[in-house]
Amino acid sequence: MATLQAVKGMNDILPGTGEVKRWQDLEAKFRRTCVLYGFDEVRTPLCEYIELFKRGVGEDTDIVEKEMYTFKDRGDRDLALRPEGTASAVRAAIEHNVVSPDNPVVRWCYLGPMFRAERPAKGRYRQFHQFGAEVYGDNSPAVDAEVIGLASSYLQSLGIEKFVIHVNSLGGPESRAAYREALVAYYSLFRQRLSPESLARLDRNPLRILDSKDPRDVELRDLAPKISDSLTDMDRSHFQRVCNLLRELGVHFVVNEGLVRGLDYYTSTVFEIIDTSNALGAQNALGGGGRYDRLFKELGGHNDQPAFGFALGVERLLLSVPQAAEETPPVRAVILTQRVDPHEDACTVALRLAKILRAAGIETIVDSRAQYSLKPRMRFAQNKLKATHALTIGGVELANNTVRVKRLGAGVHDATEVSFHSVIEYLRGIPTTGCSPDESGAP
Numbered sequence: 001m002a003t004l005q006a007v008k009g010m011n012d013i014l015p016g017t018g019e020v021k022r023w024q025d026l027e028a029k030f031r032r033t034c035v036l037y038g039f040d041e042v043r044t045p046l047c048e049y050i051e052l053f054k055r056g057v058g059e060d061t062d063i064v065e066k067e068m069y070t071f072k073d074r075g076d077r078d079l080a081l082r083p084e085g086t087a088s089a090v091r092a093a094i095e096h097n098v099v100s101p102d103n104p105v106v107r108w109c110y111l112g113p114m115f116r117a118e119r120p121a122k123g124r125y126r127q128f129h130q131f132g133a134e135v136y137g138d139n140s141p142a143v144d145a146e147v148i149g150l151a152s153s154y155l156q157s158l159g160i161e162k163f164v165i166h167v168n169s170l171g172g173p174e175s176r177a178a179y180r181e182a183l184v185a186y187y188s189l190f191r192q193r194l195s196p197e198s199l200a201r202l203d204r205n206p207l208r209i210l211d212s213k214d215p216r217d218v219e220l221r222d223l224a225p226k227i228s229d230s231l232t233d234m235d236r237s238h239f240q241r242v243c244n245l246l247r248e249l250g251v252h253f254v255v256n257e258g259l260v261r262g263l264d265y266y267t268s269t270v271f272e273i274i275d276t277s278n279a280l281g282a283q284n285a286l287g288g289g290g291r292y293d294r295l296f297k298e299l300g301g302h303n304d305q306p307a308f309g310f311a312l313g314v315e316r317l318l319l320s321v322p323q324a325a326e327e328t329p330p331v332r333a334v335i336l337t338q339r340v341d342p343h344e345d346a347c348t349v350a351l352r353l354a355k356i357l358r359a360a361g362i363e364t365i366v367d368s369r370a371q372y373s374l375k376p377r378m379r380f381a382q383n384k385l386k387a388t389h390a391l392t393i394g395g396v397e398l399a400n401n402t403v404r405v406k407r408l409g410a411g412v413h414d415a416t417e418v419s420f421h422s423v424i425e426y427l428r429g430i431p432t433t434g435c436s437p438d439e440s441g442a443p
């Protein structure tokens with residue numbers, strides 16, 4: 001029978017390689033940063049009705065047109081695995097009436113898997129993870145600057161230094177209408193040279209042509225009109241204030257007039273964080289976001305609701321984070337029972353001791369495979385279980401109410417008989433390297 005494999009572009013994260021720990025570190029730091037900025041975590045379902053993303057992200061976007069995992073459930077309903085978190089969060093905020101006169105400003109963050117059927121490559125997967133943060137209810141440029149600042153300081157807290165933040169403004173409805181006209185006028189001159197996909201988008205959603213990766217469209221982009229020429233005074237002033245505040249906050253950024261983002265819901269400020277370390281190759285966007293003041297209404301909210309947010313790609317962060325220096329491992333004990341008759345006695349003591357050690361906060365694993373010799377079990381404990389101490393229980397130890405403790409590590413050969421009542425102190429008191437048991441004052 002053929003061996004089953006994970007779905008292409010969807011990865012296992014295996015223990016034993018330090019990889020899980022790196023994920024946990026990033027998650028813990030993201031949560032910590034969010035708490036510092038007053039964000040609460042929201043958890044939404046992994047799948048939603050397709051309609052949400054069609055209306056939210058936009059029918060003409062690559063995500064909705066060709067990248068969503070869609071399926072019918074048993075009730076013949078059209079569902080999609082979420083390709084991003086913003087639409088789901090807004091859906092939940094509307095559904096639960098979260099923004100209200102009593103609760104006018106809401107700050108939410110989220111962590112979790114997203115799904116896009118893109119061609120897998122380094123830094124581009126079909127199941128990937130995002131850390132996101134969204135603010136609802138405040139249209140001030142201060143929110144744009146502060147949230148971009150949050151993303152920037154989070155990256156710095158991870159030790160990521162080589163990145164640049166691109167910012168632009170896509171303007172509100174009035175600016176967009178004027179820009180749309182300018183784009184249609186420009187691209188209409190080149191109908192024959194556009195890719196078929198962009199030609200189809202020309203009348204429906206010309207902004208999307210700027211986002212196309214087709215070389216035919218890329219070639220025409222340089223001379224295309226810039227949104228900055230169509231911005232109303234109000235939109236221009238909002239963007240100016242965002243840029244000024246970012247400077248005040250010491251956030252390094254560049255204005256990139258070509259930045260349009262790949263999702264339809266944006267209005268006004270947009271930004272993207274680009275890795276400049278070359279660790280990511282072509283997939284160099286660590287994250288992106290912006291203002292989306294019309295999405296609440298679009299998804300059925302009673303009113304427009306100002307909103308601003310971003311999401312970071314966790315796999316890309318992991319590729320970009322500098323490798324941390326090796327940390328001193330915590331004390332981890334493996335209790336090994338030896339062959340005694342009956343073996344139950346050794347097992348009982350081992351499980352009791354394990355319970356006591358864990359209650360004292362010491363990581364403990366019991367290895368009761370007494371039928372195997374001690375040497376390979378010790379090797380397994382040290383190399384695979386990453387144990388710092390092996391605690392063996394045999395006939396002598398049972399008779400004396402003791403346990404034989406051996407520090408595991410290169411060049412360490414000592415083993416000491418320690419009475420049960422002082423094992424905790426003994427394990428805590430001995431540094432895992434560089435000191436002999438006698439110096440610890442242990443029995």
Ligand code: HAM
Nearest residue numbers: 084086123124125128285286287288289309310311313
């Ligand atoms: P996005 O630019 O589509 O924005 O995705 C944000 C980040 O997710 C990207 O910059 C990238 O790091 C990561 N990402 C996207 N697709 C993949 C993939 N196939 N494999 C690996 N990583 C990927 C959004 O999703 C918006 N919801 C952001 C937002 C929040 N805007 C406002 N609020």
